[in-house]
Amino acid sequence: MSLVQTAGLLADRTRAEFCLALLDGRAWTAGELARHAGVSAATASEQLTRLIDGGLLAEERQGRHRYVRLAGPAVASLIEELSSFGPAGTRPRSAGLRESSRLSAEARGRTCYDHLAGQLGVGVSDALLRRGLVSDEDGLSLTASGRSWFAAQDIAIEPAPAPRRSTRPVLRGCLDWTERRMHLGGLVGAALCRTAFERGWVERIGTGRALRLTTLGVRDFTEPLGLARPAA
Amino acid sequence: MSLVQTAGLLADRTRAEFCLALLDGRAWTAGELARHAGVSAATASEQLTRLIDGGLLAEERQGRHRYVRLAGPAVASLIEELSSFGPAGTRPRSAGLRESSRLSAEARGRTCYDHLAGQLGVGVSDALLRRGLVSDEDGLSLTASGRSWFAAQDIAIEPAPAPRRSTRPVLRGCLDWTERRMHLGGLVGAALCRTAFERGWVERIGTGRALRLTTLGVRDFTEPLGLARPAA
DNA sequence: GGGACAGTTCGGTGGCCGCCGAACTGTGGC
DNA sequence: GCCACAGTTCGGCGGCCACCGAACTGTCCC
Numbered sequence: 001m002s003l004v005q006t007a008g009l010l011a012d013r014t015r016a017e018f019c020l021a022l023l024d025g026r027a028w029t030a031g032e033l034a035r036h037a038g039v040s041a042a043t044a045s046e047q048l049t050r051l052i053d054g055g056l057l058a059e060e061r062q063g064r065h066r067y068v069r070l071a072g073p074a075v076a077s078l079i080e081e082l083s084s085f086g087p088a089g090t091r092p093r094s095a096g097l098r099e100s101s102r103l104s105a106e107a108r109g110r111t112c113y114d115h116l117a118g119q120l121g122v123g124v125s126d127a128l129l130r131r132g133l134v135s136d137e138d139g140l141s142l143t144a145s146g147r148s149w150f151a152a153q154d155i156a157i158e159p160a161p162a163p164r165r166s167t168r169p170v171l172r173g174c175l176d177w178t179e180r181r182m183h184l185g186g187l188v189g190a191a192l193c194r195t196a197f198e199r200g201w202v203e204r205i206g207t208g209r210a211l212r213l214t215t216l217g218v219r220d221f222t223e224p225l226g227l228a229r230p231a232a
Numbered sequence: 233m234s235l236v237q238t239a240g241l242l243a244d245r246t247r248a249e250f251c252l253a254l255l256d257g258r259a260w261t262a263g264e265l266a267r268h269a270g271v272s273a274a275t276a277s278e279q280l281t282r283l284i285d286g287g288l289l290a291e292e293r294q295g296r297h298r299y300v301r302l303a304g305p306a307v308a309s310l311i312e313e314l315s316s317f318g319p320a321g322t323r324p325r326s327a328g329l330r331e332s333s334r335l336s337a338e339a340r341g342r343t344c345y346d347h348l349a350g351q352l353g354v355g356v357s358d359a360l361l362r363r364g365l366v367s368d369e370d371g372l373s374l375t376a377s378g379r380s381w382f383a384a385q386d387i388a389i390e391p392a393p394a395p396r397r398s399t400r401p402v403l404r405g406c407l408d409w410t411e412r413r414m415h416l417g418g419l420v421g422a423a424l425c426r427t428a429f430e431r432g433w434v435e436r437i438g439t440g441r442a443l444r445l446t447t448l449g450v451r452d453f454t455e456p457l458g459l460a461r462p463a464a
Numbered sequence: 465g466g467g468a469c470a471g472t473t474c475g476g477t478g479g480c481c482g483c484c485g486a487a488c489t490g491t492g493g494c
Numbered sequence: 495g496c497c498a499c500a501g502t503t504c505g506g507c508g509g510c511c512a513c514c515g516a517a518c519t520g521t522c523c524c
Binding site: 014 | 511512513514515516520521522
């Protein structure tokens with residue numbers, strides 16, 4: 001795969017739509033993606049095969065279903081970087097009720113591939129900054145007290161997955177499109193999100209990418225960090 | 233600009249060739265790029281306009297010349313990320329004498345947008361790791377002693393350029409295509425490279441992207457770091 | 465086994481876009 | 495003023511590729 005080929009994969013409306021949908025970090029079936037992007041099953045099947053051959057997506061077949069997901073964090077960060085280009089143009093026009101309620105749930109909290117985003121993600125990010133666990137002078141980094149805080153919480157910041165030496169930074173600012181604020185990505189963001197799921201601090205709402213903060217999460221996660229309790 | 237449009241800009245052989253050439257961090261004229269990519273002046277002109285409109289390139293007109301360069305570090309990192317995808321496929325076949333002498337000069341030392349690459353870049357990167365100024369456990373980061381070393385050398389790690397809050401990490405591993413080794417990018421890599429030019433530690437060889445380490449550079453830069461003196 | 469359904473393969477079509485030569489504009493040197 | 499040269503604009507050509515419908519394979523359920 002060369003630069004041209006990889007870019008070409010993302011240079012198509014349909015394939016890009018697939019990838020953006022998969023940015024929630026979950027596995028979708030081919031049919032779901034086809035409906036989501038408004039194309040026939042035939043087209044979806046072809047395009048998914050291309051994305052998989054190009055190494056952007058990974059597939060898992062289960063019975064008559066073909067599940068696909070992003071091939072890894074590098075792909076997610078690539079897509080985010082490409083999306084965040086230019087003068088951050090146009091906001092999509094207003095939507096129906098059902099749609100806008102889904103959107104507001106996602107605005108409160110959601111996953112952005114493997115880390116937390118939305119108001120929850122931004123809030124956590126701000127809290128860590130306020131408490132000096134993370135520093136944003138000359139770029140984002142974990143401070144010494146930040147490292148000990150993570151150790152004290154028993155949250156492991158996974159070193160790079162065994163086989164391939166990763167270039168993934170410990171901490172990475174991720175600028176999302178709904179909030180215009182930065183939230184924490186990178187290994188630290190992924191570790192926080194993984195822990196939040198494992199300890200029941202957050203849970204999925206239905207089948208979307210939206211998240212709900214549980215009462216356990218308020219008690220053990222956001223209140224200790226000094227976050228205001230969310231409005232709804 | 234959307235994801236699709238930005239990706240589309242890089243999904244063309246000619247435009248990609250331009251961007252890869254500009255990865256040396258310097259400004260090229262439209263004609264130089266046309267010859268480099270083997271297309272007519274007409275084609276180069278059109279494609280450059282597209283790249284500029286899309287925000288990937290910046291232009292500067294001087295008399296009858298049109299100089300273009302990458303619009304910023306974010307573009308360089310985007311291109312590197314896109315290039316480093318997939319199983320790092322095929323190495324270009326061998327070249328003529330003139331070409332291969334240029335290549336070996338570039339292998340010794342060159343710029344990779346705004347930081348040092350080639351054997352020089354990798355060597356510096358290794359030396360900083362060996363001395364504990366940089367850590368690569370769970371991702372790359374600058375250690376406390378690393379921060380004081382930079383301060384002691386009076387090398388400023390520039391905070392993000394004023395207007396826009398940058399997501400550029402302090403330290404970023406950059407995996408280059410000639411060396412298969414990682415070298416230092418990010419704000420730290422840029423600061424080192426800038427300093428190396430300012431203090432005369434390195435200089436350009438001719439008009440290419442290749443670098444020569446000066447005797448001053450050996451004395452004040454690589455020897456203090458414990459690098460072996462390069463073969464040639 | 466039959467029917468519903470998820471996904472795939474294939475052929476044909478339409479549109480987009482990268483390319484060039486030719487004619488043109490503008491700059492610099494003599 | 496003239497010529498050389500860098501870059502631009504335009505029209506037209508050619509190739510690539512995303513799309514669909516239709517026919518097919520494979521899975522699950524009754």
